[in-house]
């Protein structure tokens with residue numbers, strides 16, 4: 022949608038603007054467009070307590086029921102109660118690998134729709150477009166799907182005759198794009214838009230009520246400059262409510278150590294891919310150092326290992342740490358990641374196995390020794406260095422690591438990949454959104470310092486009228502971010518009902 026030609030009067034206040042068009046923004050748009058979940062007349066839920074509660078008011082939609090009451094007593098892999106509730110209703114018992122049908126029935130009720138606009142930098146699908154080149158293929162788990170369109174069925178339809186139960190991130194990204202069209206949501210999406218500021222306006226506007234002023238730029242084809250050239254055109258939209266769904270993959274996290282800015286030290290998977298496509302890495306190269314133990318680091322390990330390029334893999338945690346993402350993912354659904362975890366466990370090198378810089382050998386001796394030790398084990402060419410931190414990177418492509426016992430190791434590498442997560446870019450908010458976090462003194466991060474929201478409405482605790490969902494509130498998996506969409510849609514519907522009741526009361530009196 023072209024915002025310049027859109028029918029928004031300069032002073033029109035839209036009910037809702039969603040910033041971010043990844044799975045979070047798409048799922049919320051679905052619910053705001055009038056798609057409404059009810060308990061199906063034939064629907065049964067394996068949890069009798071939840072079934073009993075749903076049976077009490079079967080004529081009401083989920084958006085009208087008391088979510089807090091429904092959530093009571095439920096347990097799951099997310100710490101957000103509504104995320105656990107919605108997941109359990111969409112994919113009952115999926116933790117046990119069971120394919121129990123959802124007891125929900127989706128009705129399209131356009132009269133319930135809340136006009137809204139979803140803004141996003143790229144095409145609908147968010148981070149999944151950025152993962153496109155990844156080595157990873159995913160099991161066709163229904164966890165990545167959005168309500169109303171079965172991912173497995175869509176894939177089978179798309180790839181007739183292909184008896185392969187795996188999907189690439191590019192296919193998942195394409196599923197999200199298709200979903201927006203299939204559900205008729207595209208009129209609410211303005212892609213190619215980057216929000217640069219949002220501001221609360223308290224006493225202006227024809228209605229006299231406070232609203233949000235959202236400013237940004239939209240990429241548009243500049244006709245006068247010829248076909249294909251793009252220009253950035255500024256826009257302003259105003260809204261009663263704003264939802265932050267911008268994900269957390271924008272700014273790569275840094276170690277903050279000496280030499281991190283050296284050209285051989287990279288902070289994104291794409292730089293590894295670029296080196297591979299330039300033919301810079303093969304089995305004769307010096308090892309690649311991968312720092313980090315998340316999914317992107319795992320992708321990098323797999324990509325380098327696939328080329329038979331030797332890999333050093335350093336990370337702070339122990340391989341058995343329950344906080345390690347691999348210890349939270351089901352092995353059957355994520356075999357590649359399970360393989361990386363196995364490599365991390367089986368190929369561990371401990372301080373005593375690696376010559377330390379305080380020892381007698383020169384750095385070159387150390388490199389030779391280490392390369393020799395890399396040819397052993399089930400995964401030759403890969404060395405796992407748990408409980409290690411990087412101390413410095415040196416201009417001659419040497420990396421200094423320190424184990425938990427304080428022993429230092431110097432490694433000669435061809436490139437170092439620091440893949441330790443990413444921070445959200447909330448530069449469009451005052452102080453980068455810090456005052457809105459659980460700890461207002463610290464920058465916002467998905468794991469340690471998410472935005473603080475009410476657990477049943479996802480409205481920000483310190484800023485009414487502003488909502489957040491997805492990784493910004495600590496929900497990193499698509500499976501659980503859908504709960505945020507339910508909570509927000511339900512709260513907005515409640516506010517709308519309260520407004521209508523208010524109007525009726527005023528008319529009567």
Ligand SMILES: Cc1cc2nc3c(=O)[nH]c(=O)nc-3n(C[C@H](O)[C@H](O)[C@H](O)COP(=O)(O)OP(=O)(O)OC[C@H]3O[C@@H](n4cnc5c(N)ncnc54)[C@H](O)[C@@H]3O)c2cc1C
Nearest residue numbers: 041043044045141142147148215216267268491497498499
């Ligand atoms: C390597 C890797 C593997 C993963 N594997 C899985 C997996 O197997 N299963 C799973 O469930 N999850 C996985 N994830 C996590 C998954 O990416 C997220 O759960 C999901 O994409 C979050 O959705 P979102 O819509 O909240 O944010 P995102 O998908 O990040 O989308 C946010 C969008 O907002 C846009 N945006 C940001 N700032 C602005 C702005 N100022 N103005 C306009 N638009 C803006 C961004 O460009 C982006 O398009 C993986 C992540 C990575 C990195």
